[in-house]
Amino acid sequence: MNTRADALIIGGGPAGTSTAVWLAEAGWRVTLVEQHRFPRQKVCGECLGAGSFPLLDALGVGSEVRQAAGAPLTRVGWMDATRRLTARMPQSLAPYAYGHALGRDVFDSILLARAQYAGVDIHQPARVVSVNGEPGDFHCDITIGPRSTAGLSAAVIIDAHGSWEHGPRRLVANAPRDPTERVAQASDLFGFKASFCNTSLSPGWLPVFALNGGYGGMVVANAGRTTLALCMRRDTLRRVRMRYPGVAAGVALEHHLRTSCQGVREALQNGQRQGAWLSIGPLQTGTRLTDTPGIYRVGNAAGEAHPLVGEGMTMALQSARALTRHLIEYAARKGDVRQHQAAARAYAHSWRQLFSSRLRVAGCYAQIAMQPALSEPVGKLLNHWPGLLTAAAAFAGKARRKEFA
Amino acid sequence: MTTLERLQDILVKDYHVARERLSPDAVLTDLGIDSLSSLELMFKIEDAFQVSIAEDTPTNLVTVADVVNYIDNLLPR
Numbered sequence: 001m002n003t004r005a006d007a008l009i010i011g012g013g014p015a016g017t018s019t020a021v022w023l024a025e026a027g028w029r030v031t032l033v034e035q036h037r038f039p040r041q042k043v044c045g046e047c048l049g050a051g052s053f054p055l056l057d058a059l060g061v062g063s064e065v066r067q068a069a070g071a072p073l074t075r076v077g078w079m080d081a082t083r084r085l086t087a088r089m090p091q092s093l094a095p096y097a098y099g100h101a102l103g104r105d106v107f108d109s110i111l112l113a114r115a116q117y118a119g120v121d122i123h124q125p126a127r128v129v130s131v132n133g134e135p136g137d138f139h140c141d142i143t144i145g146p147r148s149t150a151g152l153s154a155a156v157i158i159d160a161h162g163s164w165e166h167g168p169r170r171l172v173a174n175a176p177r178d179p180t181e182r183v184a185q186a187s188d189l190f191g192f193k194a195s196f197c198n199t200s201l202s203p204g205w206l207p208v209f210a211l212n213g214g215y216g217g218m219v220v221a222n223a224g225r226t227t228l229a230l231c232m233r234r235d236t237l238r239r240v241r242m243r244y245p246g247v248a249a250g251v252a253l254e255h256h257l258r259t260s261c262q263g264v265r266e267a268l269q270n271g272q273r274q275g276a277w278l279s280i281g282p283l284q285t286g287t288r289l290t291d292t293p294g295i296y297r298v299g300n301a302a303g304e305a306h307p308l309v310g311e312g313m314t315m316a317l318q319s320a321r322a323l324t325r326h327l328i329e330y331a332a333r334k335g336d337v338r339q340h341q342a343a344a345r346a347y348a349h350s351w352r353q354l355f356s357s358r359l360r361v362a363g364c365y366a367q368i369a370m371q372p373a374l375s376e377p378v379g380k381l382l383n384h385w386p387g388l389l390t391a392a393a394a395f396a397g398k399a400r401r402k403e404f405a
Numbered sequence: 406m407t408t409l410e411r412l413q414d415i416l417v418k419d420y421h422v423a424r425e426r427l428s429p430d431a432v433l434t435d436l437g438i439d440s441l442s443s444l445e446l447m448f449k450i451e452d453a454f455q456v457s458i459a460e461d462t463p464t465n466l467v468t469v470a471d472v473v474n475y476i477d478n479l480l481p482r
Contacts, residue, residue: 036439125434146435190444250450279444327482 001142001150002121005031006230006333008140008154009120010128012038013104014112015122015299015316016160017111021059022324024118028333031152033142038112039105043193043280045229047206047223047310048107048142049094049099049398055317061114065107069100070203076393079263081380086205087389088144090399099314099398101206101221103195107313129298131157135294136335155333156340159290159297167266182302189214190281191307192250199226204349208308208369211378212236215254215369216257216307218267226271228264230257231283231307233370250277283307284322285363287356289348298323302351305362308369309396314336315355322350358397364397408454408473408480415449416469429470437467450476 007015007023012034024030048056048069057063078085116122126144133139133153140152182318201207203220209230214237216230232240232253244252254277259263287303290296297303299316327333329344368374382389393399413427414434433439438446443466447458450472456479466472 035434146432241452248445250445279442281444 004257005029005154007156009158015320017115017319020115020120023119026328031121032127038109042104043191043278044104045310046101046227049314052314053096056085069102074195075205078382079207079209083379085264085382090390090394101219103221136317137389155256156243157295158175159301160299162300174348189231189283192279193229194277195274196226199267201226210369210375212372216264219289221291231329293337305359307364307368309362310396408476431469
């Protein structure tokens with residue numbers, strides 16, 4: 001393992017690996033630690049929006065990802081207890097009109113291999129256990145595998161650990177309380193995901209479903225595998241688990257879905273689940289950009305929208321692009337605190353411009369989907385005017401009007 | 406029956422971990438309980454101990470002893 005790096009990146013998902021590639025290609029020495037061995041599954045809707053593909057091209061993996069991914073997502077859908085509606089997906093800018101779905105086991109491995117090719121020093125399974133020091137000279141203790149430990153000096157720390165775990169901000173000794181933690185209070189939503197084979201879900205269709213106390217979505221990803229992901233409120237989850245005692249929470253939810261949502265029941269009628277239900281949470285939507293000089297967050301660690309809109313991976317790539325541009329522009333690896341503050345301000349500005357409206361729209365849609373008093377009249381409206389679904393998808397970021405690459 | 410013994414019962418029954426591996430300092434990830442299965446463990450703890458996991462589900466539990474301490478803090482004194 002290298003003992004000195006310009007950037008230490010924590011997390012080997014799309015945000016971490018794409019940040020690693022762009023920094024390495026700008027001449028930075030980059031070390032990346034990932035806690036799991038790959039390939040591995042993640043709780044994720046596995047949708048790559050059309051806006052991802054110019055960035056994946058810029059990373060040099062666009063064609064590989066398109067070849068591996070499922071059919072272009074040309075239709076959007078709405079399901080509730082009795083309705084099953086379809087509308088066209090809004091088109092994005094040429095050359096990529098539509099998004100695709102791709103399992104995280106495949107997608108993350110493609111990006112990690114790309115980072116390795118770019119010269120990134122990668123360690124997995126590994127964890128950062130402490131961070132001390134200041135911008136330009138952070139000292140990090142890392143455990144590699146079950147027993148081995150190593151030390152690393154890094155000018156910049158990039159927190160790409162996703163939304164579910166504590167990032168390096170909590171690892172910095174005697175750090176003052178981070179005001180962003182207030183914004184990122186844990187919600188009452190838990191995330192679940194499973195893959196199915198032999199479903200009757202139509203490839204290229206991306207239906208979301210409204211549940212009393214939750215929401216979810218389904219899509220046919222690579223190799224004909226159907227990804228089903230959902231979020232469920234704590235109180236509803238408790239009721240469902242009491243109705244189906246003695247089974248894992250995800251299995252209880254699957255029973256609940258099959259009985260309470262006609263569209264899901266029909267799609268999964270002959271489907272067989274592959275592997276166990278994965279669960280994680282609680283979900284923390286909102287913005288949590290850190291103001292600690294020299295430590296930056298990217299991807300879900302920086303903030304996330306309700307997963308209903310399926311924009312998490314696209315936002316991961318876009319935030320990585322924005323962060324790396326500002327870090328390179330302000331020569332942040334040299335460790336000057338004022339340069340770090342300027343880079344952090346510029347990144348925060350870009351982040352809010354890119355994502356604030358998506359976060360608000362996603363929050364609004366999530367509330368509609370979770371509350372029958374709202375989802376029922378909305379379902380009726382969509383039944384009469386399916387074009388509203390297309391417009392809703394466009395508002396959620398599914399149609400890029402501006403290029404970003 | 407102590408909290409540790411009750412937790413060991415859950416881990417043996419639902420996670421198929423050999424009881425002799427479940428010492429207090431055993432690391433959860435070494436036992437095959439990672440971030441993707443720890444939430445399910447929290448649900449099982451809620452059921453078995455009749456407690457309610459706090460709003461901010463813990464993510465800093467590393468060893469079996471950490472989980473035991475966490476449960477003990479949830480139990481009425």
